[in-house]
Amino acid sequence: MNMTKKRMITLLIGIIAISLAACGPEGGQKPGSVTQQKGADPAASEQASYATLFQTSVFLGDSITEGLSFHDVLEEANVLAGAGKTAQFALEDIDDLVKRKPKHIFIQLGSDDILWPTDNPKEYSLTHYAQLIGMIKEKLPDADITIIAVTPVTAEAEKEEPRYRNIADYNQGLKELAAKEQAGFVDLAPNIADHPNLYDADGIHFKAEFYPLMLDLLKDQVK
Template sequence: MKVQKKMMGITLIAMVALSVAACGNNGQTPASEITRQSVDISTPEQTSYASEFQTSIFFGDSITEGLSYHDVLKQENVLAGAGKTAEFALKDVDELVKRKPKHIFIQLGSDDILWPTDNPKEYSLSNYGKLIDRIKAGLPEASITILSVTPVTAEAEKAEPRYRNIGDYNEGLKQLASKIQVGYIDVSSIVAAHSDMYDADGIHFKAEFYPILLDYVKDELGRQKSAK
C-alpha cells in the first residue's frame, strides 16, 4: 500500500511538471528557435538606441528578449527570457536591482494568459502588482513603465484560442498601471502597422521590428511628459 501511494505521488508531480513546461513552451518560443537577424549595433542608428536606453532595462519574456537576441540593445539592458510570467519574474528582481537602472520597461503577459488556472488574468495581475511593489522597494527612484502585450497573427490565434484574451488582459494592465501609478504604453498600433514583421510563428518579431518599438516607446514617453 505504501509503495502504491508513493507511485501515485510521483505520477502527480510529473503531471504538474509537464503542465508547467507545456505552458511555458506554448506561449514563448526559446530564443534559439526564433529566426535570428543580427542588427549591427555599431551603426549610428543602433549606437543611438544604445545611448538612449543606456540607463534602462527592458524586463520581460521572449518578446522582450528579442531586443538583445537581435542585437538591437546590449544584453545588460535586457533582462528577459522564454516562458517568463509575472510570477516567475519575481525571482529576477534581485538581479534587476543589482543593475541599478533609472528606467524600467516591463512587458509580460504572453505566457500569463496561457497559465493553467481558473482565472489567468486575475492570477497574473495579482503577481504583476507584487512584482512592481518589489521593484519599487528595491529601486525607489526608478521610473517604471508597463508595455502592453503584443497581439498575435490570426493563424497563431486560431492555433491557440487563448490569445484572443490579449485585448482584455491589456485593459487589465492599463487599469493596474493607473492604480499603482506607473506608466503604461499600448504598443498594439505599431504591431498592426507592421504586420509583415512577425516571425514565422506569428507571435515573435523579426529584428526590424525592434527599432520601431524603441522609437515608439521613446516618442510616447515624450508625449506623456509633455502632458504632465
C-alpha cells in the same frame, strides 16, 4: 650574379608589384578599398543611438522582450528577459534587476501568463504583476516604471491557440494596474497593425526590424 644582388632585385620587384596592386588607373585608390568605404553603416549608427538612449534602462520580460538583445538592438545588460517568463517568475529577477541600478524599467509580460493553466489566468497574473511592481518600488524607489501591453498575434496564431483572444482583456487589466500604480503604460498594437510584415513565422514573435520601431515608440519615456 651573387646572392645579395639577387635578393635586392627580388625585393625591388616585390615592392613594385605591391604598389601597382594598390593603385588603380592614374595611381588612384582601387575601387572597394578601405579608404573609399569610410562611410558609417546606418544600421550600426542607429543601434548605437538606441544603446545610448536606453543605457540607463532595463527591459524586464519574456521571449518577445528578449528579442531586443537577441537581435543586438540593445546590450544584454539592458535586457532581463527569457522564454516562458511570467509575472510570477519575474519576481525571481528582482535581485538581478537591483544590481543593474536602472533609472527606467520597462515591463513586458503577459504573453505566457494568459496561457497559464489555472482557472483565472488574468487574475492570477495580475496579482503577481502588482507584487512585482511593489517590490521594484521598494528596492528601486527612484526608478520610473513603464508597463508595455502584450503584443497582438496574427489571426493564424490565434486560431491555433484560442487563448490569445484574451490579449485585449488582459491588456485592459494592465492599463488599470498601471493607473493604480502610477506607472506608464504603452500599447504597441496600433503601430504593429501598420506593419504586419514584422511578424516572425509563428505569428507571435517578431523579426529584428520590429525592435527599432518599438524603441521609437518608447523613447519619450526616458526623456
